[in-house]
Amino acid sequence: MALAAARRLLLHAGSRLGRREAVDGARRFANKRVLVETEGPAVMKLRNPPVNSLSLECLTEFTISLEKLENDKSIRGVILTSECPGIFSAGLDLLEMYGRNPAHYAEYWKNVQELWLRLYTSNMILVSAINGASPAGGCLLALCCDYRVMADNPKYTIGLNESLLGIVAPFWFKDMYVNTIGHREAERALQLGTLFSPAEALKVGVVDEVVPEDQVHSKARSVMTKWLAIPDHSRQLTKNMMRKATADNLIKQREADIQNFTSFISKDSIQKSLHMYLEKLKQKKG
Ligand SMILES: CC/C=C/CC(=O)SCCNC(=O)CCNC(=O)[C@H](O)C(C)(C)COP(=O)(O)OP(=O)(O)OC[C@H]1O[C@@H](n2cnc3c(N)ncnc32)[C@H](O)[C@@H]1OP(=O)(O)O
Numbered sequence: 126m127a128l129a130a131a132r133r134l135l136l137h138a139g140s141r142l143g144r145r146e147a148v149d150g151a152r153r154f155a156n157k158r159v160l161v162e163t164e165g166p167a168v169m170k171l172r173n174p175p176v177n178s179l180s181l182e183c184l185t186e187f188t189i190s191l192e193k194l195e196n197d198k199s200i201r202g203v204i205l206t207s208e209c210p211g212i213f214s215a216g217l218d219l220l221e222m223y224g225r226n227p228a229h230y231a232e233y234w235k236n237v238q239e240l241w242l243r244l245y246t247s248n249m250i251l252v253s254a255i256n257g258a259s260p261a262g263g264c265l266l267a268l269c270c271d272y273r274v275m276a277d278n279p280k281y282t283i284g285l286n287e288s289l290l291g292i293v294a295p296f297w298f299k300d301m302y303v304n305t306i307g308h309r310e311a312e313r314a315l316q317l318g319t320l321f322s323p324a325e326a327l328k329v330g331v332v333d334e335v336v337p338e339d340q341v342h343s344k345a346r347s348v349m350t351k352w353l354a355i356p357d358h359s360r361q362l363t364k365n366m367m368r369k370a371t372a373d374n375l376i377k378q379r380e381a382d383i384q385n386f387t388s389f390i391s392k393d394s395i396q397k398s399l400h401m402y403l404e405k406l407k408q409k410k411g
Pocket residue numbers: 175176178212214215216217218219220258260261262263286287290292293294295403406407409410
């Protein structure tokens with residue numbers, strides 16, 4: 126409901142937030158948490174400091190920006206990256222999943238599903254320029270892309286680490302992981318909650334290329350140029366052939382998945398695990 130209302134606001138009635146405008150000669154539009162440049166290859170930059178966690182607002186703005194790009198037929202590809210130094214995305218916002226009520230969890234999860242379905246099945250070419258840490262939902266965003274370029278900085282890690290938090294990656298995160306790195310690697314990485322260094326991520330196939338940090342954007346652009354040379358219709362049909370079954374698997378059980386998530390995350394034991402994890406994050410600082 127929140128998403129539909131926000132979408133109406135931003136897409137129609139000449140919304141100031143969503144309007145494309147000329148800034149320094151570049152065409153761009155911006156919400157508070159997502160900046161989109163449409164000059165040259167389109168670039169979507171997450172900017173939800175400090176760690177680009179995917180709060181409900183951030184998810185909503187991301188989904189709306191993506192929808193606007195999809196509706197613009199002149200845009201065939203998008204580079205997804207971050208404006209937060211050293212962080213691609215810290216994943217789903219833990220504060221949306223901790224200490225709230227079941228209705229909130231259900232609303233949040235519906236929006237996570239919505240973004241995933243849009244990204245994973247996008248007709249556009251998506252290339253991620255992973256310029257920082259990318260755990261859990263951050264890795265999910267990258268996995269939705271058609272090609273992943275990661276900065277070669279051993280401080281940055283990527284992977285579906287949900288089991289370390291005492292939570293379980295849902296079946297559609299798992300399906301996409303299996304599609305990307307194969308069953309055995311996914312089975313091991315999911316159970317261990319492995320966060321891969323760039324070199325390890327390359328070896329196992331979580332990312333396609335690792336480049337020096339200052340080259341991550343230029344490499345993403347050159348990858349985009351190569352992909353843009355392929356005729357859209359054949360590339361899109363091929364992408365659809367590869368991804369449809371995985372997306373349909375969620376589409377046919379969206380409501381049940383929301384209910385599963387809501388009852389799982391509401392459990393006292395799971396809330397306790399999240400509390401401990403949040404405390405650990407705090408202690409790390411001090
Ligand atoms: C079934 C459900 C599936 C869930 C999938 C998910 O995506 S769950 C989220 C999993 N994410 C993580 O495990 C990442 C946790 N964060 C980190 O490891 C580090 O924060 C990170 C991203 C490596 C950055 O480290 P850095 O040292 O730069 O920042 P710091 O840890 O001090 O964090 C700054 C403040 O941000 C808060 N924060 C971090 N991650 C999240 C998050 N995912 N959601 C909400 N908030 C997050 C952190 O607690 C700090 O808050 P502060 O109030 O300043 O203490």
